[in-house]
Amino acid sequence: MSHAPSQPSHSSGPTGTPLLGDTVGANLARAVRAFPEREALVECATGRRWTYARFAADVDAVALGLRAKGVGRGDRVGIWAPNRAEWTLTQYATAKLGAILVTVNPAYRSHELEYVLNQAGVRLLVAARQFKSSDYAAMVDEVRPRCAALTDVVLLDGPDWDELLLTGRQGDPAVLAGIGAELSADDPINVQYTSGTTGFPKGATLSHRNILNNGYFVGELCGYTEQDRICLPVPFYHCFGMVMGNLAATSHGACTVIPAPAFDAPATLAAVAAESCTSLYGVPTMFIAELADPDFDSYDLSSLRTGIMAGAPCPIEVMKDVIGRMGMTEVSICYGMTETSPVSTQTRADDSIERRVSTVGRVGPHLEVKVVDPATGRTVPRGDTGELCTRGYSVMLGYWGEPERTAEVIDPDGWMHTGDLAVMDEDGYLSITGRSKDMVIRGGENLYPREIEEFLYTHPDVLDVQVIGVPDARYGEELMAWVRMREGARPLTAEAVREYCTGRLAHFKIPRYVHVVDEFPMTVTGKIRKVEMREQAARLLGG
Template sequence: MGRNITTVSQYIYRSSLYRAGSQQHTRSWLRCLSVQRPAAVKSLNAHPAHLHYIGKQPLVYRSVGQELELAAAEYGSTEAIVSCHEQKRHTFRSLLEDVDRVAAGLLKLGLKQGDHVGIWAPNNMHWYLTMLGAARAGLVSVGINPAFQGPEVDYCLKKVKVKAVIMPETFKTQNFYEIIKSICPELPHSVDGRINSANLPHLKHVIIDTPNRLKGALSFDDLLGLGNSDEREAIAQLQRYVMPDSGCNIQFTSGTTGKPKAALLSHYNFVNNGTHIGNRNQLDSNSRICVQVPLFHVYGVVITVMAAMTHGSTLVLPAAGFSPADSLKAIVDEKCTVIHGTPTMYVDLIKKQRELKLPLKTAKMAVTGGAPCSPQLFLDIKEVLGLDHVRTVYGLTETTAVIFQSRPGDNNERILNTVGHLQDHVEVKVVDAEGHIVQFGQPGELYVRGYATMLEYYDDPEKTKETMGNDKWLKTGDQFILEADGYGRIVGRLKEMIIRGGENIFPKEVEDFLNSHSKIIEAHVIGVPDERLGEECCAFVRLQDGVESITHEELKEFARGKIAHFKVPRFVIPIDQFPRTASGKIQKFKLAETYKQMQKEKA
């Protein structure tokens, strides 16, 4: 009898998920159970923490290039992208024309399907055109952080065997041409734009978006003009031979520790994750998205670019790099309705809006992702920016972006205390340290399986096998709690857990607590060595303007009745700016280095 009740209750639960949480559907089945109803209800939370959420809209088998064609046909005269700092605009129709010019140009250079094209650039129009052009040509785009210096760029180009790299001439204090010459000294002496480099044997072409003639390099305008009309028209015919299962883009992991890995993602990953992200965020052809995130990151290229393309929405680039003042101006001038950013970006945007007090009348929704967001920051985003909705997304580079996301109609409790509901067509489970599945509501490591998981870490079968087994379950490394209703909560990164005198402390819980203090703008917590306890809690904090310090004793008093005493940071260190990756993640290993250096100086 117990087995039958469990089986029926599983059916009730999964049916209710399939029908987007229909309470009426669930109640009707519970009525059928008659006297067994109470046991069935209780059993919902007694099940192993495993879910496979089947969405309403089926997955599609299309490439990025085919998706762009559909967008051009359906939304032709709608603006696809506006680059405020470059004063450039494209409708979906004109976008397709220039994208095919890029695709034809890359093939004219001799690149073949499956070859890798590096894009080492900030948020400029040529980044967007190149990514889509590479996809239309059957090539694989490789996003490279524009802040990278010579050795880092050298690593990326070698790691994935980049054949052509596209960049601006300069950005901020960077001179990209001089940096590329430092690792490819043969560049100025190359003939007809073809490079033969001893250090970078795979690199054959350097393309620079500049009006200047630079020795050995092609200009981006040169690339646009390489293919003739017949070759550009042939790109449309090529789309039937670009398989959705093939690689589309390589994402270097954030590199918060060690050398970044190169996650290979497919067209199928891109198109479907973008579609379902856009569905949840209720995007349409009237949506205008203020893009603060870097395009080269998975947040930029999937959550932003692909979600917009699949729904005919407009992207607005306020600046080449993140600038709170430019973002606010773009929201006003371009009538943006949606804002995309990481938590740290919203911290800075809120601070700037408190100063400028601009009329953000059209903005209705903020989407945050890339790192955990504290409940206090959620409230500040809504209040200070005057928004109707704040949505959160959670995922990894290796899962093509999003595996949990807020749903329309989620209440404040859901928004503030979860990372949203399991994304459509994704399967997850939560396991303990021995790999055994835990119950709903219990913490463990989150595993993911489904259409969104990466193909592999490029040319790294060992790391691929460590992360994703033969059963295709991908290990996220996140300590996670999955509820029976499909919502989830991050407890913290397993490798960041602090063990203080035998007590486990997850930094995120402490960070959320600290961020609610009136003196603190932003806080990040690390574990530091302690002779007696093994580890102690150390908090680095950005303080409000005019506030010079905050003490351990102040925090102890503030914590009374809110969190356990052992979670109160023993050390509190004010900091002006946090070291971050370009995607907005805090580089905690650099905070650890700072603490270590401070201890040396004290000694």
């Protein structure tokens, strides 16, 4: 029986709403003129609140304070702190100066901090004094003598920040208007270090145009207006917080709510209830923790309408609970990476639950995606697996100071090669089937961990599961499942898993090894570190 040939796995996003051509500063000014008395920012830990008018005045004060310290267009300003209002103020202040904000992962230790400060040539660093077990001030003191470009450090919670604000408030805001008139939307304003799974992290360099448009269109697809209040328990130092959160909010006159300096499930639920948040962001592990909170039912989450789940594939049962128990009927799944500002594909509010749990949606406005054969670079037919590539306004300017590494991922035609395996269906919806390097080849069979993980999520005792490939003398690779158990459940054995899977999964897809853990090794952004899991597995199995 012959089939009509499938169309190629290529899709372009809608272009009905034009791209924004302004800078972050000019875009913020528009929101301030339209909504001066609406709330822009709420910090739950301290009870501090900013209307758009007050927020703009404080942004200007920080910008003028930084300028008084000699910071100008193109200078790199680092920020190293957990989520807090000063982080957001610094984000917008540097954008107004045309300075380049270098976001430093709060989990970094001194050697990683030193690498980033030197690699980006950071001139001034804004840093928290301490948070939890991290003594940031001591680590800054330790690395400072070895960071040639670093001339200034401004510590939060003390005289440094207060003086910066005081100086800035005495400055002339008209100066900023003059600077703004000279800036271009194509100027770089952000360097974000992507956690290198091998070697040192790379600094993705992003422009006003990259991140402002991405935040704006993510917000458009969430249906944001000035009535929305977005709860952000995701880290600001990453695109999820500062672009999909902060820039999506200010480009729509909406309010951002910071529930806590770092993720805390009860604090997040309390913030949604107290601030009547309409939207909540998180990686799947955050939603899993919120839904498992023993007091979950005591929080009034009736204000929630939408939100974004991203950063890792969403288990089907979790999505159903987010919609059913949290009331996030319009919750959106986003897929992206730092190098693409970050979002390339997104589900829409009217997509079925089935679409939202089995795909990462369709390509976003003004973007293109295609799925290619990694070996030949040719676009594969719809329904076939290949590497996902994306092109458009969102693709980064490049890796900071590393043209060779940039050329490895952005081809001469402007396509960003993501390293993720994907399948596009006939309607243009994409499913991510894994990282090209996560694919397991067992006895000649290509196995995609995601498919096996989704099946194991249906086990009543399994809270969370990750599947990896481990070396095997006979088959080349074997499957190993790392499992987090539900509270009170007995740890699963390999025999129990085999029994559960037999007859329901092909025999070669059944994990040979099972390892029960309390937590998975994670990056701070909530991505599972499968590289680390494979290293640990080799030791566990005596490899």
